[in-house]
Amino acid sequence: MAESQKPAATVVSFETSLEELEKVVKDLEAGDLPLDRSLDLFARGMKLSEDCRKQLEDAETRVEMLTRKDGVYQAEPFGPDK
Numbered sequence: 001m002a003e004s005q006k007p008a009a010t011v012v013s014f015e016t017s018l019e020e021l022e023k024v025v026k027d028l029e030a031g032d033l034p035l036d037r038s039l040d041l042f043a044r045g046m047k048l049s050e051d052c053r054k055q056l057e058d059a060e061t062r063v064e065m066l067t068r069k070d071g072v073y074q075a076e077p078f079g080p081d082k
Contacts, residue, residue, distance in 0.1 A: 014056070018048075018052055064077060
């Protein structure tokens with residue numbers, strides 16, 4: 001399949017990913033899974049964790065503060081140094 005014909009990746013919401021990650025952690029903590037299933041769940045959990053981290057970083061870069069300068073509100077990037 002040509003690169004332009006590949007189906008677009010489905011973007012899962014942060015809340016859905018976090019909910020699934022919590023379920024994965026709960027299942028792993030129960031400790032009553034076969035090793036292969038535990039490894040599969042661990043890999044899935046790592047991917048979900050990375051997806052959530054990326055979504056949070058993306059959201060952080062989109063957050064802006066409104067500041068008032070000379071009576072006019074202006075948007076400024078929000079960051080930890082503000």
